[in-house]
Amino acid sequence: MSSRDAQRLADEKNLDLVKIAPAATPPVCKIMDYGKYRFEQAKREKEARKNQHVVELKEVRLGLNIDIADFNTKARHAIQFLKSGNKVKVSIRFRGREMGHPEIGRETMERFAVAVEEFATVERPAKMDGRHMLMFLAPKLPKPEKGEKPARDE
DSSP states (O other), X not given: OOHHHHHHHHHHTTOEEEEXXXXXXXXXXXXXXHHHHHHHHHXXXXXXXXHOOOOOEEXXXXXXXXXXXXXXXXXXXXXXXXXXXXXXXXXXXXXXXXXXXXXXXXXXXXXXXXXXXXXXXXXXXXXXXXXXXXXXXXXXXXOOOTTSOOOOOO
């Protein structure tokens, strides 16, 4: 049908003529209420945004000479962050003479990774960045049951 006839038909029904596939030959059009279509599309997008979880980056700061009780508290906090689906940045700040002993910081980071290994995978291993040593942890994905497909980020 010609575009003039289609436009006349749409006007008679008080609807809009919308090009669905303008690149096709001939162009494909549809008669619809475009305002209602846009409203429903916005509603679907809003619903989709409501159901998605935004992954945040939480930070846990350790000291070079951290005591076991403080270490366990920091590990518990990191586990809480990981369980809620957030990534965790673990950092140690080196002060003064501590800069001469990065191996102690690396040892503390490795101990921390072992403490949270049930809930996290090491995304980026411990690495010096100026006066800070940084390590990034990502939450472990739950293992799929037999017969299920593995979970994917979409």
